[in-house]
Amino acid sequence: MVKTAISIFISLGLILIVSYFEIAYVNSTFSDFRELLTVLYLKVQSGKATYEDGYATLTFWEDKKDVLHVWLPHTSINNVENELSEAMGYLRQENCEDALPKIEILINLTHSIPESYAIKIKNVF
Amino acid sequence: MGLIFIRAIVVFVALFLTMRLMGKRQIGEMQPYELVITLIIADLACIPMADNSIPLTYGLVAIATVYLLHQIVCLLDLCVSGAKPVLSGKPSIVINKNGIDATQLKKNSLDITDLIESMRGAGYFSLDSVDYALYESNGTFSALPKPDYESKQNSLPVILINEGKYHLKNVALTHRSTDYYNAILRDHGFKSPHQVLIMTVDGNGKVYAQQRGKRYQTFNLNWEKKIW
Numbered sequence: 001m002v003k004t005a006i007s008i009f010i011s012l013g014l015i016l017i018v019s020y021f022e023i024a025y026v027n028s029t030f031s032d033f034r035e036l037l038t039v040l041y042l043k044v045q046s047g048k049a050t051y052e053d054g055y056a057t058l059t060f061w062e063d064k065k066d067v068l069h070v071w072l073p074h075t076s077i078n079n080v081e082n083e084l085s086e087a088m089g090y091l092r093q094e095n096c097e098d099a100l101p102k103i104e105i106l107i108n109l110t111h112s113i114p115e116s117y118a119i120k121i122k123n124v125f
Numbered sequence: 126m127g128l129i130f131i132r133a134i135v136v137f138v139a140l141f142l143t144m145r146l147m148g149k150r151q152i153g154e155m156q157p158y159e160l161v162i163t164l165i166i167a168d169l170a171c172i173p174m175a176d177n178s179i180p181l182t183y184g185l186v187a188i189a190t191v192y193l194l195h196q197i198v199c200l201l202d203l204c205v206s207g208a209k210p211v212l213s214g215k216p217s218i219v220i221n222k223n224g225i226d227a228t229q230l231k232k233n234s235l236d237i238t239d240l241i242e243s244m245r246g247a248g249y250f251s252l253d254s255v256d257y258a259l260y261e262s263n264g265t266f267s268a269l270p271k272p273d274y275e276s277k278q279n280s281l282p283v284i285l286i287n288e289g290k291y292h293l294k295n296v297a298l299t300h301r302s303t304d305y306y307n308a309i310l311r312d313h314g315f316k317s318p319h320q321v322l323i324m325t326v327d328g329n330g331k332v333y334a335q336q337r338g339k340r341y342q343t344f345n346l347n348w349e350k351k352i353w
Contacts, residue, residue, distance in 0.1 A: 019127035
């Protein structure tokens, strides 16, 4: 009985710690990513953005995405990757007009992805 | 992960309630929560393993949650005296000194043919060969035989009437008509065959008959010769 109670506490503790870490990591990563994207968006909007500005955002994403694969379905991460690649392509061509909607989509994804895996009634059912 | 944890709990509880509501027919030698775990654990492991768009951590957390719930159910089962009947159910006494308890059978989604099948499986071919019979909480069948039960089963009984309806094939086997049996039932206090919960007859003409809500009767039809 004591062994059972201990195993309950250990497994519950592990699940809660892992869940807490996951929520904290995913939220902070997407929050930081959103900040970078917002800065990039403003630069693109003013027409002053260069490929190097976008490259900083891309590097951040490349650094974080491997760990995100542990916590999030890979399709969600691939969506971000695809939109980011398109935005980077437009920036390389100095096509700010087409890069802007892509960055807007990415900003939206930074809200919607953590939201869809957050502990909320709508996500449970 | 937190979401997977909660979703795993929701699925576990939903399956567990379903299994408890389905009765003993669906269980078969497992406690309801063990069956629930058996049902879901394979998918929890296989889906993230086969679908590489789902992180493996999802499967691992779900399995850990199921393990946690299993341990909690085990602990409640052991420590809380009132929890066992709620979690695992109670044994259902389906045959007592008065005969078959149809209410208990219905509660467990069983009918009389299921009961007779279970009895045959346990080696009892006649309904009056046992004093008590019960389905354990894990769905297994147990019976307390009468001291002389072997002498009571020297010919295989067949069902003539089950829940008010004649089995005409079995009636034909006895080379008699339903009118013949209707008259016999009247002689033994049954107003109509519709009131009969169960009536069986063996090759020697020994009848087991029970009216709904009443004690069973056994009597002999005094046939001239053994039919089977």
